[in-house]
Amino acid sequence: MSAGQNAALVARIIHHSVVDGPGNRAAVFLQGCNYHCSYCHNPETISVCCGCGTCVSMCPAGAISISDGRVIWDDEACTGCDTCIHVCPHLSSPRVRRLTAEQVMEEIRGDIPFIRGITVSGGECTLQRDFLVDLFTLAKEHKLTALLDSNGSYDYMADAELMNLCDGVMLDVKAFDTAVHKELTGRGSEPVIENARKLMAAGKLTEIRTVIVPGVLPSEETIAGIADVLKEFPGYETLRYKLIAYRNLGVREPYNTLFRSPSPEEMQDLKAFAEQKGFRNIVVI
Amino acid sequence: MLGITDMKQEIREILDNTALTHEQAMMNLSAVPLNYVEFFETTKEFRELEAAGCLCTMNEGNVTYAPRYILPDYEKLLREGCSFLRLGPARTLEDAIMNLEIMYRFVPSVTHYPVYLGSVDKMLEPFIEDEEDAYRQIRRFLIFLDRTIPDSYCHMNLGPEATKAGRMIVEIQTELQNAIPSITLLYDPAITPDDFAAACAECALRCAKPSFANDREYKKIYPVPYGIASCYNALPVAGGAFTLSRIVLARLAPKAKDSEHFINELLPHAVQELCGYIEQKITFLVEETHFFKSNFLVTEGFLKLDNFVGMVGMVGLNECVNILMEKDGVPGTYGHSESADLLGRKIMDRLKAEVESFTSKFCAVNGNHFVLHAQVGIADDYDISPGTRIAIGSEIPLHEHLTHCGKFHPYFNSGVGDIFPFDETADRNPDAIVDLIKGGFAQGMRYFSTYSSDADVIRITGYLVKKSDIVKLDNGIAVNQANAMWGLGEVKNSHILDRKVRSFAG
Numbered sequence: 037m038s039a040g041q042n043a044a045l046v047a048r049i050i051h052h053s054v055v056d057g058p059g060n061r062a063a064v065f066l067q068g069c070n071y072h073c074s075y076c077h078n079p080e081t082i083s084v085c086c087g088c089g090t091c092v093s094m095c096p097a098g099a100i101s102i103s104d105g106r107v108i109w110d111d112e113a114c115t116g117c118d119t120c121i122h123v124c125p126h127l128s129s130p131r132v133r134r135l136t137a138e139q140v141m142e143e144i145r146g147d148i149p150f151i152r153g154i155t156v157s158g159g160e161c162t163l164q165r166d167f168l169v170d171l172f173t174l175a176k177e178h179k180l181t182a183l184l185d186s187n188g189s190y191d192y193m194a195d196a197e198l199m200n201l202c203d204g205v206m207l208d209v210k211a212f213d214t215a216v217h218k219e220l221t222g223r224g225s226e227p228v229i230e231n232a233r234k235l236m237a238a239g240k241l242t243e244i245r246t247v248i249v250p251g252v253l254p255s256e257e258t259i260a261g262i263a264d265v266l267k268e269f270p271g272y273e274t275l276r277y278k279l280i281a282y283r284n285l286g287v288r289e290p291y292n293t294l295f296r297s298p299s300p301e302e303m304q305d306l307k308a309f310a311e312q313k314g315f316r317n318i319v320v321i
Numbered sequence: 322m323l324g325i326t327d328m329k330q331e332i333r334e335i336l337d338n339t340a341l342t343h344e345q346a347m348m349n350l351s352a353v354p355l356n357y358v359e360f361f362e363t364t365k366e367f368r369e370l371e372a373a374g375c376l377c378t379m380n381e382g383n384v385t386y387a388p389r390y391i392l393p394d395y396e397k398l399l400r401e402g403c404s405f406l407r408l409g410p411a412r413t414l415e416d417a418i419m420n421l422e423i424m425y426r427f428v429p430s431v432t433h434y435p436v437y438l439g440s441v442d443k444m445l446e447p448f449i450e451d452e453e454d455a456y457r458q459i460r461r462f463l464i465f466l467d468r469t470i471p472d473s474y475c476h477m478n479l480g481p482e483a484t485k486a487g488r489m490i491v492e493i494q495t496e497l498q499n500a501i502p503s504i505t506l507l508y509d510p511a512i513t514p515d516d517f518a519a520a521c522a523e524c525a526l527r528c529a530k531p532s533f534a535n536d537r538e539y540k541k542i543y544p545v546p547y548g549i550a551s552c553y554n555a556l557p558v559a560g561g562a563f564t565l566s567r568i569v570l571a572r573l574a575p576k577a578k579d580s581e582h583f584i585n586e587l588l589p590h591a592v593q594e595l596c597g598y599i600e601q602k603i604t605f606l607v608e609e610t611h612f613f614k615s616n617f618l619v620t621e622g623f624l625k626l627d628n629f630v631g632m633v634g635m636v637g638l639n640e641c642v643n644i645l646m647e648k649d650g651v652p653g654t655y656g657h658s659e660s661a662d663l664l665g666r667k668i669m670d671r672l673k674a675e676v677e678s679f680t681s682k683f684c685a686v687n688g689n690h691f692v693l694h695a696q697v698g699i700a701d702d703y704d705i706s707p708g709t710r711i712a713i714g715s716e717i718p719l720h721e722h723l724t725h726c727g728k729f730h731p732y733f734n735s736g737v738g739d740i741f742p743f744d745e746t747a748d749r750n751p752d753a754i755v756d757l758i759k760g761g762f763a764q765g766m767r768y769f770s771t772y773s774s775d776a777d778v779i780r781i782t783g784y785l786v787k788k789s790d791i792v793k794l795d796n797g798i799a800v801n802q803a804n805a806m807w808g809l810g811e812v813k814n815s816h817i818l819d820r821k822v823r824s825f826a827g
């Protein structure tokens with residue numbers, strides 16, 4: 037198959053993003069995740085639509101229909117009211133398109149002079165790995181850098197074809213403690229930690245990110261744990277560590293009422309803690 | 322012709338206005354009598370177009386006794402001194418700063434304040450020895466400028482090279498948060514280091530400056546060095562612009578039967594009338610008034626007559642195109658449809674050709690032709706967009722918008738620009754702003770300004786004001802900066818604070 041033929045489920049394309057890696061970038065969000073985090077800020081990207089049809093009649097714009105058991109979404113008619121994603125009982129969305137890498141590149145053609153690269157996020161983007169290879173091959177033809185925003189469940193360095201095209205991974209380290217990680221995501225933390233080590237050794241770790249949920253996740257323990265693992269490598273001090281304040285916006289019930297956002301002071305305290313652990317490039321958002 | 326009763330009333334209004342400082346009152350008073358006398362005859366056609374608001378003399382009146390924009394050769398001042406001002410060549414940083422401070426006081430312009438301060442970073446750089454001391458001196462220099470030149474049309478240039486002085490100026494501006502001076506980085510990605518460009522972008526997000534000028538394009542235009550003066554006007558150094566008058570396309574379009582009638586008849590006729598008027602005014606200024614005969618800036622060679630140009634301004638392409646599309650019965654609006662943009666380019670092609678077909682006795686630096694300028698508007702323009710800008714409220718997605726600028730900016734050799742405010746998501750990633758500018762400049766864009774939507778100092782159309790000063794003025798309290806007054810008018814008339822704020826979050 038030639039580059040660009042593998043289709044992926046694309047939830048959203050953002051033409052300019054400042055929060056998905058260095059400089060101005062296009063960000064492509066893929067549908068479907070192998071984690072089910074309670075604090076997920078866009079839970080409608082977790083599952084692939086099963087065609088149950090619940091959302092069809094609820095759409096005030098009549099933008100959703102169903103045929104052959106598949107939902108069809110009418111981009112033109114949609115008003116973006118988000119009713120569908122709130123009523124979907126399966127953590128999915130009808131506003132997902134099946135696109136090849138060539139089609140995605142076509143949509144961002146006008147952005148190319150203004151961006152330095154593409155970041156693929158999700159969902160969990162590595163679940164659609166063949167598409168990533170296609171997309172990154174095309175990105176390189178346009179001299180764009182290619183980054184993955186990923187949850188750490190994939191054995192990146194074992195996939196030489198992908199990693200030869202990929203400039204770096206922005207890795208979620210949700211919790212260092214494996215039991216905590218398992219409770220949150222359904223899987224232990226070991227593969228994530230191992231990936232952090234291997235990516236760092238290969239010079240492919242672009243950023244570590246941890247979402248801060250006070251009283252629920254042991255943030256200091258996570259920061260200290262990952263610092264211990266990475267400090268043997270050169271470049272550890274300048275590695276970007278992004279501390280992301282949990283926010284209720286977009287989070288599904290009942291979690292959106294169970295968790296609280298950290299205060300700016302709590303975030304600054306954690307930043308100071310990370311500095312104490314040797315990180316020098318800390319971004320708080 | 323206006324009479325003595327009108328003059329009395331005009332004077333009275335100035336005397337009663339508690340929002341004016343003494344100096345502002347004096348300057349306003351000095352302009353009053355000039356509206357009551359004429360020294361040369363204009364044509365009947367010109368007067369009709371002017372009365373209809375289609376041509377506009379920018380409140381200059383006909384009695385112009387100094388060039389509108391003056392860009393003295395300050396490097397000569399530092400190198401050789403000035404005999405009129407009894408200043409010797411600069412030997413230390415202190416000398417350099419003092420010489421500049423003194424000469425700025427004697428540079429007129431339409432505002433009576435200097436609209437160009439020179440490439441200050443390059444001029445000061447050779448004198449920097451002890452960096453801590455230099456930082457202190459430059460900081461005081463910048464405060465001095467802000468307080469003594471209460472007018473943000475005054476413009477400092479930086480770059481394209483990164484210098485110690487340039488870096489200090491950017492750092493100090495971020496701290497001081499002053500509206501004055503305006504600053505432009507003459508930016509060439511091949512010369513300007515990325516980290517300095519990013520420092521400038523970060524500073525711009527904090528206090529709306531510097532703006533970025535496309536150095537690679539601008540330096541091709543004149544055979545002599547250029548500088549950015551006033552709003553964003555690219556003009557020859559050791560020269561400048563005699564005058565600026567403008568055509569208001571948005572007010573000319575309603576008179577057309579259709580777009581063909583506009584492009585082939587109304588527009589060429591109006592442009593020729595405008596050019597004829599500008600030539601008359603320059604002739605009066607050069608041949609009859611004192612400036613080019615006796616002012617020391619000219620006699621000592623800080624300015625050369627041949628380096629001055631006449632500027633033909635235009636505003637309201639957005640509205641003009643939309644009016645003509647409707648008359649043609651074709652759907653589509655400016656910035657949003659290919660056919661509307663195509664019509665925009667046809668209008669601009671014709672406008673440019675008409676301006677270039679007029680030969681002036683002056684403007685040797687530009688082959689004896691006037692130069693086209695995208696004018697930003699004046700306070701009493703209602704619902705007329707600056708230059709070729711897409712109307713506020715009708716902006717298109719960011720990258721498309723920059724590409725659009727890339728198509729329309731190359732028409733303007735004496736200045737054009739667009740403004741893109743960002744929300745706080747950009748503060749953490751100024752590199753992203755630099756990426757946007759690089760992309761825009763590669764597409765032909767000539768000038769990029771930005772500010773952060775939560776900053777106090779913001780860009781109105783071509784100049785800067787503090788939002789807090791506008792609030793004071795609205796309550797009748799005087800502020801030092803003269804053009805904050807116009808800022809108040811603009812905010813009320815042109816929806817400036819409604820300008821689309823760009824977010825990088827999606």
Ligand code: SF4
Pocket residue numbers: 094095096097098099100109113114115116117118119120121130131
């Ligand atoms: S967001 Fe969903 S519910 Fe709302 S109009 Fe679009 S498809 Fe319909």
Ligand code: SF4
Pocket residue numbers: 084085086087088089090091092107123124125126127128129130
């Ligand atoms: S989007 Fe959700 S509600 Fe709609 S058909 Fe798919 S699974 Fe059912």
